Amino acid sequence: MASLNNASWSSGLCGCFDDVGGCCLTFFCPCVVFGRIAEIVDMGATSCCASGTVYAALASMTGMGCLYSCGYRSRLREQYRLKETPCGDCCVHWFCEACALCQEYRELKSRGFDMALGWQANMEKMGKTMAPQTHAGMTR
Known part of the structure; x- marks a missing residue:
């Protein structure tokens, strides 16, 4: 049976030369890179x-x-129908955590996201409207 996820990633797992700034950020502050990825993948x-x-x-x-972080790679792949390459998501993160985060960061950037802005500002920048978020306990 053919996989529904057949799109190729915009760059390879070891494509750090495509985004040296993102790779440096991942090396020194992986928590920032992961947080940015998670916010975009979770749509805010x-x-x-x-x-x-x-x-x-x-x-x-x-x-x-x-x-x-491997769970977010799976979500990202599902959202954009990306191939599970070079191996399973958990294996990629287990053996090459920094490379996996860099690849995911580059993928979202290649899809038009300004990773420093966050979800809401990216939606505004792209001209997309979102329903207002309601929070429990807020009433008029």
Whole structure:
């Protein structure tokens, strides 16, 4: 049976020369890169700060930030119907965490996202409107 996910990634797993700035940010501050990816993939449902903090806590206390981040790679692939290459999402993150985060960051940038802006500002920049977010307990 043919896979529904057959689109190619915009760059390879080891394509850091395509975005040296993003790779440096990933090397020095992977929690920031992951937080930005998570906010875009979750379409603003989670904040960059919250996701990055959870990632940093997991990575520093257990060394297992990759178990959290691999789920976002799977979501990203599903959203854009990307191939699961070069191997499974968890394997990519387990063995090449920094390369995986860099590739995901580049992928979202290649799709028009300004990663420093976050979800809401990107939607405004792209001219897309979103329904106002309601929060529990807010009434008029």
